[in-house]
Amino acid sequence: MLDLRKPAGFFFLLLGLMLAGAGLLRPDLRGAAVLLDINLNLYFGIFCICFGGVFLWLSRKA
Amino acid sequence: MTLTLTLLDYSILVTYFLFVLGIGWFLRKSVSSSSDFLTSGHSLPLWITSLAFLAANMGALEMIGMCGSGAKYGMLTSHFYWIGAIPAMLFVGVFMMPFYYGSKARSVPEYLKLRFDEKTRGFNAITFAVMTIFSSGISMYALGILLQGIFGWSFTFSVCASAAIVLAYTYLGGLNSAIYNEVLQFFLIVAGFSPLTILAVKKAGGWQGITHTLGPKMTQSWGHMAHASDNAMGVELIGLFMGLGFVLSFGYWCTNYLVVQRAMAARNMTDARNTPIVGAFPKMLIPFVVILPGIAAVALGQMNLGFAIPLKPAGGPDYDKVLFTLIQHFYSPGMLGVGLTALIASFMSGMAGNVTAFNTVWTYDIYQSYIRKDAPDSHYLWVGRMATIFGVTLSIGAAYLATQFNNMMDFLQLIFGFVNAPLFATFLLGMFWKRATGHAAFTGLVSGTCAAGVTYCLTLAEGKGGYIAHLWEFKTSMAQNFWVAIFAFWVCFLVTIVVSYFTCPKPVEELAGLVYGVRKVEIEPSVWYKRPAVLATAAALACIALNFVFF
Numbered sequence: 001m002l003d004l005r006k007p008a009g010f011f012f013l014l015l016g017l018m019l020a021g022a023g024l025l026r027p028d029l030r031g032a033a034v035l036l037d038i039n040l041n042l043y044f045g046i047f048c049i050c051f052g053g054v055f056l057w058l059s060r061k062a
Numbered sequence: 063m064t065l066t067l068t069l070l071d072y073s074i075l076v077t078y079f080l081f082v083l084g085i086g087w088f089l090r091k092s093v094s095s096s097s098d099f100l101t102s103g104h105s106l107p108l109w110i111t112s113l114a115f116l117a118a119n120m121g122a123l124e125m126i127g128m129c130g131s132g133a134k135y136g137m138l139t140s141h142f143y144w145i146g147a148i149p150a151m152l153f154v155g156v157f158m159m160p161f162y163y164g165s166k167a168r169s170v171p172e173y174l175k176l177r178f179d180e181k182t183r184g185f186n187a188i189t190f191a192v193m194t195i196f197s198s199g200i201s202m203y204a205l206g207i208l209l210q211g212i213f214g215w216s217f218t219f220s221v222c223a224s225a226a227i228v229l230a231y232t233y234l235g236g237l238n239s240a241i242y243n244e245v246l247q248f249f250l251i252v253a254g255f256s257p258l259t260i261l262a263v264k265k266a267g268g269w270q271g272i273t274h275t276l277g278p279k280m281t282q283s284w285g286h287m288a289h290a291s292d293n294a295m296g297v298e299l300i301g302l303f304m305g306l307g308f309v310l311s312f313g314y315w316c317t318n319y320l321v322v323q324r325a326m327a328a329r330n331m332t333d334a335r336n337t338p339i340v341g342a343f344p345k346m347l348i349p350f351v352v353i354l355p356g357i358a359a360v361a362l363g364q365m366n367l368g369f370a371i372p373l374k375p376a377g378g379p380d381y382d383k384v385l386f387t388l389i390q391h392f393y394s395p396g397m398l399g400v401g402l403t404a405l406i407a408s409f410m411s412g413m414a415g416n417v418t419a420f421n422t423v424w425t426y427d428i429y430q431s432y433i434r435k436d437a438p439d440s441h442y443l444w445v446g447r448m449a450t451i452f453g454v455t456l457s458i459g460a461a462y463l464a465t466q467f468n469n470m471m472d473f474l475q476l477i478f479g480f481v482n483a484p485l486f487a488t489f490l491l492g493m494f495w496k497r498a499t500g501h502a503a504f505t506g507l508v509s510g511t512c513a514a515g516v517t518y519c520l521t522l523a524e525g526k527g528g529y530i531a532h533l534w535e536f537k538t539s540m541a542q543n544f545w546v547a548i549f550a551f552w553v554c555f556l557v558t559i560v561v562s563y564f565t566c567p568k569p570v571e572e573l574a575g576l577v578y579g580v581r582k583v584e585i586e587p588s589v590w591y592k593r594p595a596v597l598a599t600a601a602a603l604a605c606i607a608l609n610f611v612f613f
Contacts, residue, residue: 022396041396
């Protein structure tokens with residue numbers, strides 16, 4: 001049976017890389033978000049990379 | 063109000079859909095029997111079943127609706143979780159799951175057949191099947207309207223595209239695929255909306271700032287519940303406890319096969335019992351993800367920051383659009399894609415959950431029971447797959463039917479009162495009173511359902527109901543729904559008891575494992591921290607503590 005931690009881990013890792021990459025390349029990207037005053041893409045991207053990494057580590061541990 | 067997506071946002075959306083379809087594709091190899099396809103073959107670990115138990119209920123109507131309710135009612139909305147979900151989840155895990163799992167019933171209607179008789183099973187199977195199709199269809203309708211209004215996508219494209227994706231992964235991998243994707247969707251929903259909560263609350267000055275700006279009526283959950291006229295919900299304590307906390311809540315969490323099916327997919331009895339109990343822990347924290355942003359939005363609207371609660375064209379606040387307004391003001395391109403994907407994921411988890419519950423009830427409780435018995439298992443596997451296609455198609459039809467009415471979502475809430483409320487009375491008596499008979503259960507169910515209809519037709523709320531007479535007017539539709547459920551429950555309960563005394567019960571030996579006190583259900587021993595009673599006590603104490611914190 002497929003271990004869900006693997007696809008979940010890869011998904012969040014990939015999502016994190018996309019967001020963190022956007023955060024690094026375009027730190028001033030805000031769009032219509034007038035109340036946003038931080039680089040949300042970068043911070044959330046790093047969080048997703050860590051989150052995905054934990055899932056992948058748990059799946060390898062199992 | 064429209065939101066503009068960039069290439070990055072669409073890339074995130076497409077990536078998610080590829081993973082969802084990929085999971086379905088990989089899981090198709092694990093399906094070789096109808097049991098694998100329809101019930102997961104009782105093979106899933108606890109962490110998956112508990113999160114799926116939670117996620118199956120977390121549809122986008124809840125995300126959008128709870129955020130809007132937070133803006134309208136404040137912390138009173140938390141009652142839907144801390145009173146309207148947690149106690150029932152603990153109850154089903156501790157007291158009812160031994161009978162569901164131990165009876166080896168493949169579905170909730172099948173339990174009714176084992177405990178009572180075929181006609182009781184048939185009535186529940188049909189009403190449940192209709193309810194799941196409406197639920198799934200209304201989710202599709204709401205998704206179509208949402209995407210049409212926010213992004214300018216065509217209604218037909220939105221409905222058909224989402225239906226096609228749900229059909230693809232549920233057809234391939236069956237219940238396993240639906241459950242796996244529900245768990246992925248749970249993490250995405252929490253991850254997608256948590257930043258919004260943190261940013262909105264921080265911008266509004268933290269919880270202290272919000273309390274200072276809005277006052278106690280919006281930030282306390284119990285302070286104004288003594289009288290219906292004191293709070294915006296129009297509900298008093300009796301209606302809250304009996305309607306939401308007991309009848310509707312227990313009726314949903316204890317008897318709705320959509321969620322019970324996830325617990326029954328567990329590997330063993332202990333995991334099955336612990337599924338709703340472990341799920342209760344994250345459930346009681348969900349208000350901070352979905353309700354708090356709505357409350358923060360009201361505070362932001364009073365702070366001259368260029369933020370305002372959106373208005374309807376005819377005037378008055380449009381609380382259903384609060385979540386989108388927050389997303390528009392706080393999410394840049396990239397996170398916008400995450401938020402949109404989380405929203406679509408929550409719609410799809412609701413659709414897939416209803417479709418997988420429908421195909422199981424259709425295959426085992428309707429087709430195998432009444433149309434073709436004793437066919438080889440491969441035939442029922444094929445029927446299960448065809449029922450998936452059939453269910454999705456009917457749901458699309460229900461979505462288009464919903465476009466003809468302007469109050470389908472209220473209608474859905476009412477259906478829950480008609481179906482789940484009397485059903486809970488039947489289960490309560492069936493599981494805990496061996497004198498309850500099959501004729502009584504059927505009569506009670508029909509009577510309770512009729513009582514729900516009569517109550518609705520004799521009362522009025524916000525211009526709805528009162529088709530026979532206007533004996534009472536409720537302040538809100540919510541209060542009316544609570545009392546419809548209360549009457550449905552008590553009529554079913556009393557009729558079942560009375561008719562039981564005039565009809566013959568099953569012999570006691572046929573009730574073994576189906577009723578409390580008739581031969582103890584075998585429960586495997588477990589270490590103390592895995593015992594359902596211990597976990598349930600911890601969850602109950604945590605929930606009570608939250609109520610005190612926000613009293």
